[in-house]
Amino acid sequence: MSALLDTVARIRAEVCALHSELTRYGLVVWTAGNVSARVPGHDLMVIKPSGVSYDALAPGLMVVTDLHGVPVSGDETAGEWGNPDLSPSSDTAAHAYVYRNMPDVGGVVHTHSTYATAWAARGEEIPCVLTMMGDEFGGTIPIGPFALIGDDSIGQGIVETLKNSNSPAVLMQNHGPFTIGKNPREAVKAAVMCEEVARTVHIARQLGEPLPIDQAKIDSLHDRYQNVYGR
């Protein structure tokens, strides 16, 4: 049990700190965005509490839930994880559905970053017209279906859209980006990159028609960035 407690404490600190990246890169306003992480080897996840300001977050406020989004109570965890006054993020069901159905995913992020959400509002995928998109997304950033918040609907849309895609980002229609990664830091990185390319392609569109990149070249970019870059 103590190894698990240590692991959860480390992940709570990591998830808490990663929310600073959302504010640092201007991806969120007020409390509208969240990061979660899987607890490896356990049917547990750690996620931001709902409605708490980013500057008030602390590791001990991160909520531990099972993979159905149900908070794990203090009784079950020797009082170490319970936050009786805090609810997990309102997007918890979506994050939990992703962890249940995508076993390789270790982190999930949701924001309403401006440019990516503007593409989502139009229901338009972002075409792969930048080498940075080939690198990070391996193609277009797809649109997911419209889904209401609160149950598995958003999670189903994320999984259905991303399971056959290279992209770690999906723009849920009329809502905003959800990103995944093998760990929460990678999911945050995808959220940062998603907003950056959404902004750049939007600006390019104001000036003319962006040039597409051949799929073979996109595949080459993606392979290099995923397997060679930074190693």
Ligand SMILES: O=C(CO)[C@@H](O)[C@H](O)COP(=O)(O)O
């Ligand atoms: O999309 C929405 C609401 O429309 C959510 O992303 C919330 O804005 C997240 O708030 P928390 O419950 O995570 O504080």
